[in-house]
Amino acid sequence: MTAAAMPGPAQGSRRLPDWDINGLDSERREVAEQVTAGRGRLPTPYRVWLASPGLAKRMHPLGQFLSGMTSLSRAEAEIAILSAARQWGGQYVLAVHAREAAAAGLAADVIAALTRGGPVEPADPRQRAVADMMAALAADQVPPSPVFDAAVGVLGHEGVAEILALAGYFTAVTLAMKMYGVAPPGDASRPLKKTTPPSLRSERRNVELTGLWSWETPWTPSAGMRHKH
Secondary structure, three states, X not given: OOOOEOOOOEOOEXXXXXXXXXXXXXXXXXXXXXXXXXXXXXXXXXXXXXXXXXXXXXXXXXXHHHOOOOOOOHHHHHHHHHHHHHHOOOHHHHHHHHXXXXXXXXXXXXXXHHHHOOEOOOOOHHHHHHXXXXXHHHOOOOXXXXXXXXXXXXXXXXXXXXXXXXXXXXXXXXXXXXXXOOOXXXXXXXXXXXXXXXXXXXXXXXXXXXXXXXXXOOOOOOHHHOXXX
């Protein structure tokens, strides 16, 4: 491994590799250039994933697709992300994506329920289908027919597939942030109360899953690697 890892805290973590651009091998440099194009920085999860350049190279296009090329609205996507993050106790992802969800127009009470626990009852039928689908998946059982039928009915199989991919992708992000001890930004570092998902019932239930695409721990590339938006 030719890339040099320099010690140093990032969002309160000394575990994250601090990649030295001058020490990156050609494969990692290629991936870093792809990821930083249009950003000027390497998002925090990629500081973990770059250790496996083949992984990072494949996560990048998936993340691009999930961040705005799906059939889902931003609010619908944020419900899936926050649900996945809650399931894994991902404080960093919850803190960042609570803000993203608010910016996407998700109701404050829904955001509070997703991040702190409680019944998740969006008024919008598509949002409610996402919430119920994620809650059912968190219950460690096959989602019952009413939940499945409602999700397919309003989201279509396309939307259901995209929700599942979002949950998986942001679970990977959440676990990376937890494993490497990345603290939530700002005053959002207060530990979240972990709740046990209630058994699934026909009425609305608590969503407890997790998931980030506004990763703010910067990594500045060399001048030759900067790209304009």
